[in-house]
Amino acid sequence: MSETEKPKLGMRAPLGIKRTVETGQVKQSFSHGRSNTVVVEVKKRRFVRPGEEVPAPEPVVEVAPAPVAAPVVAPKPVAPPAAPRALTPLERREQQERLLREAEEARMSALEEARRRDDRAKIDTTEDEKRRVEENRKAEEEARIAAEEAAAEALRNPPPQPEPEVQAAQERDGDAGRVVKPTPAGALRRPEPARPTARPRGGDDRRQAGKLTVTRALEGNEEGARARSLAALKRAREKERRAHGSGQPQAKQIRDVVIPETITVGELANRMAERGNDLIRALFKMGVPSAMGDTIDQDTAELLVTEFGHNYTRVSESDVEIDVAMDVDDEATLKTRPPVVTIMGHVDHGKTSLLDALRGTDVVRGEAGGITQHIGAYQVTLKSGEQITFLDTPGHEAFGEMRKRGANVTDIVVLVVAADDSIKPQTIEAITHAKAADVPIVVAITKIDKPEANAQKVREALLQYEVIVEEMSGDVQDVEVSALKKTGLDELTEKLHLQAELLELKANPDRAAxxxxxxxxxxxxxxxxxxxxxxxxxxxxxxxxxxxxxxxxxxxxxxxxxxxxxxxxxxxxxxxxxxxxxxxxxxxxxxxxxxxxxxxxxxxxxxxxxxxRTVSAPVDIENVFANFGAVKAMEYPIVVKADTQGSVEAIVGAVNRISTDDIKVRILSSGVGGITESDVMTAAASGAPVIGFNVRPNPKAAALAKRDRVEFQYFDVIYHLTDQVRNAMAGQLGPEIIEHVVGRAEIRQVFPAGKTGKAAGLLVTEGVIKKDLRARITRDDVIIYNGKVNSLRRFKDDVAEVKAGLECGVTFDATNDIKAGDFLETFEVEERARTL
Structure with a gap:
């Protein structure tokens, strides 16, 4: 490369031996694609060895650009400089410092010049951008004005319909997105305004352009605004048609709104057929900020209903309940109805068997253990065509509540008493329920076919409970029946029908049930x-x-x-x-x-x-501290699931009656249906068993119980269930500890025994003092030692026992606190299985 040629960008000039200054060009890049070329000079520091001559710097020849045709002028030869003299060390040091100072000044000058050029470029760029933005804004403003003038001109002078050939041309030009308008000969076509090349950053002009109407959308928007689709136009027209209808405003529908004492905002909006947001807005204006799920009082609801123009009716919460007592049917609408007969009695006295004989079916086979577990309701048609509804209630003591409900819905009670068993506890309870419900009783003396049957004994036993049969000069009808031999059944149905006629049972069938x-x-x-x-x-x-x-x-x-x-x-x-x-x-x-x-x-x-259920009784301050120190009974938690609601209630009542002062049953949960995962998790939390009565767990519950080791107990007879719970509660309490006192003695004297022990001289006052028995020492009726007799001697001889009236010496295990006047008592401990 010659000295006249410029170095390429990004390259440095070749190094020379005698040159200490290098010149190069560096390309600088700025934003928006701008760049600049900067000339950089770098001076290098040279080191001169002692005795070496420092060559003079070569002159830098700058060549000005000249036309191509002009001849190149060669520089004049320069005479070689004279040989310099040798420099002293001080002069060399001053020369080095001068060169370094000149290089630093040159570097700083280059940096300052580059900074000034950069600032000038930024100022020029900002001014260019401002100028372009202003030009774009003016162009858009001119285009908008031109478009408005064109639209106004088109409205004043609508164009004629195009000729067929013009229309064909329009269709051909449709793909290009333009419409060719007919131009009359000699007429000048209005130039279209230039479209803006850039969109200003200030926002969209559509906001200031006004509402987009159907007319403007159909004319075509040359401003670049969004054109509405045909479906949008159809929806808008349909909305206007529904809103205005025939052109007359729709009349507001006035409603009668029932307002209870408290009501939620959402429910009130539904009753008024108003929007919930409108009600919330009205409440906010009243100073009552609320949400849809919030509850408001009756007065606030009344103000809302009045403000929205509806009618209101205030009711109390008690008015919501259905009042059956006030709804009395007219005598003219009443018709005769079949009697409802409930069969009651003790367990295994033949109630279900009697009903089977009346129905002609075998219901007993469907009951576990041969006893009835649920209330069965059956309607029997007699030979005469008349109907009787029978309710078969369980006779076991656990179903007292079920029998009570059965007596409350019945017209006649058939009291079943076995001729060979006479009156039993549940028989007495059935009599009590029947009298409490004021229901007539018909006594059915069953099992009359047995040799040991004694019907007269039953009649006499009923006298003490004020049930006097007709044969004993009373008004209660009695019938001797045998379900096995089918005897006395017709007589029983006749007396039931007669009793129903005396009651004049009627009801209105033509009404809500x-x-x-x-x-x-x-x-x-x-x-x-x-x-x-x-x-x-x-x-x-x-x-x-x-x-x-x-x-x-x-x-x-x-x-x-x-x-x-x-x-x-x-x-x-x-x-x-x-x-x-x-x-x-x-x-x-x-x-x-x-x-x-x-x-x-x-x-x-x-x-x-x-x-x-949640309201608690008032707390008595006197009983708070009395119950605070009381010993709480143990709890036996269980989870109960049964097939019917009546069975659940019976089981809960039965196990609660098993509870004592020492241990009580705690029902964690009870319900109807099969055993589920929720029941297993509830039982696992307390380590309780799950008791299933005529139900079984689902597969997921069974797997969960196996994992958590939850015990399942299945029953189909209720007294088996109560026996199991009773035994489990007794087992949780543990065996009962009983002490038997064997002998008593008085300590008369205390002797030293060994190095640290003591021995006591006793006089046996009662029973026998035996070796290795449990013993206790009392002093002033306070127990000071509880252990056993370690050794027993009589005149230096070891003996097994000492009877009352004799003296002996004893030693005790691990005690030295013995004094004359103390009393010794030996006893035996017996463990017995606890029963509840």
Whole structure:
């Protein structure tokens, strides 16, 4: 490379031996694609050895650019410089410092020049951008003005319809996105405004362009705004048509709103058929900020209803409940109904067998252990064509509540007493329930075919309970029957029919049905099932019902023979499907007008039941400290699951009666249906067993129980269940410890025995003092030692026992606190199995 040629970018000039200054060009890059070339000079520091001559720097020849055709002028030869003289060390040091100072000054000058060029470039770039933005804004403003003028001109002078050839040309040009308008000869075409090349950063002008109307959308928006689709236009027209209709404003519908004492904002909006946001906005203006789920009082709800122009009716919470007592049917609407007969009596006195003989079926085979576990409701048609509804209640003591409910819904009670067993506890209880319900009694003396049967003894035993039969000059009818021999059955049905005629049983079948729950259970495939005894009215499939704390729609009805029914009249027992939950036996059933009413009543009953369950009794300060130091009884936790609600109540009542002052049963949970994972987890938390009555666990619950080691106990007879719980509670308490005192003695004198021990001289006052027996020493009736007799001597001889009246010497194990006047008592300990 010659000295006249420029070095390439990014390359440095070749190094020379005699040159101390190097020149190069560096390319600088800036934002927005701008660049700049900078000339950089670098001076190098040279070191001169002692005795070496320092050559003079070569002159730098700068060549100015010249035209190509001009001749190149060669530089004049330079005469060689004279040989310099040798420099002293001080001069060399000063020369080095001067060279370094000149190099630093040159570097700083180059940096300052580069900074000035950079600042000038930034200022020029900013001014260029401002100028371009202003030009774009002016162009857009001119384009908008031109477009408005063109649109106004088009409205004033609409263009004529194009000729066919022009229309064809338009169709050909459709792909290019433009429309060719006809231009008359000699007319100048209006130039289209230039479109802006860049979009300003300030935002979109569509916000200031006004509302986008259908006309503007159809004309075409040359400003670049979004064109509306045909579907959007159709929706807009349909919305305007619905809003305006025939051009007249729609009249507001006035509603009658029922306002309870408390109501949520969402429920009030539903009753008013208004938007919930409007109610929330109105409440906010009143100074009551609320949400959809918040509860407001009756006065606030009244103000809202009035403000929205509706009518209101204030009701209390008690008005929500269905008042059956006030709903009395007219005498002209009443018709004769079949009697409801409940069979009561002691366990194994033949109640179900008697009902089997009347029905002609064998129900006993379906009951575990030959006893009835549930209330069975059956309707029997007699030979005369008349019908009688029978309720078969269990006779075991655990089903007292079920028998009580059975007596409350019945018309006649058949008291079953075995001729060979006479009066029993449950017989007395059945008499009490019948009298409390003020229900007439018909005594059926069963098992009359047995040789040891004595019907007269039964009649005489009933006298002490104020049940006087006709043969004993009373008004109670009695019949001797034998379910095995089928004797006395016709006489029993005749007397039941006669008793029903005396009662004049009537009901109105042409009204909404009302009834009571006889039994309820949870079926795995069909859901909650309830056995309903209709008292009055007719229950039909599809009716909306409220049963206790649950509501639902009757999806199906099944009678006692398993047949599907469409309707059920008074005194007819049916099993219904479609409830939201499993009600309790004895809950009332009512048919209501709609589902909203049913939910309202069910929620009110649930709220009332919850309040009664959670409200605690007032605390007595005197009893707080008395109970604080009392010894708490042990708890035996269990989880109970049964097939029906009545069985659950019976089991809970039975196990609670087993509780004593030492140990009590704690029911962790109880319910209807099979054993689930939730039951297993509840039991595992407390180490409790899961008791299943006629139910089994599902596979997941069984696997979880195996993992957590939860015990399952299955039963189908209730007294087997109570016996198991009783034995388990006794086992948790442990064996009963009983002490038997063997002998008593008085310590007369104390002697030293060995280095540290002591021996006591005793006078046996009672019983026998034996070696190796448990012993206690008392001083002033306070026990100071409890251990055993270590050795027993009589005149230096070891003996096994010393009787009363004799003296002896004894030593004790690990005690030296013995004084004259103390008393010794030896005893034996016996462990017995505890029973509850």
């Amino acid at each position: 009302e009834g009571s729950v006889i039994e309820a259970k949870l079926d795995k495939g069909r859901g909650p099932l309830a056995t309903i005894l209709v008292r009055r009215g007719t229950l039909r499939v599809g009716d909306i019902v409220v049963v206790g704390q649950f509501s639902g729609k009757v999806r199906a009805m099944i009678d006692d023979k398993g047949r599907q029914l469409k309707e059920a009249g008074p005194s007819m027992p049916v099993e219904i499907l479609g409830l939201s939950g499993v009600p309790s036996a004895g809950d009332p059933m009512s048919v209501v007008e709609n589902e909203a009413r049913a939910r309202e009543v069910a929620l009110y009953r649930l709220k009332t039941a919850t309040e009664q």
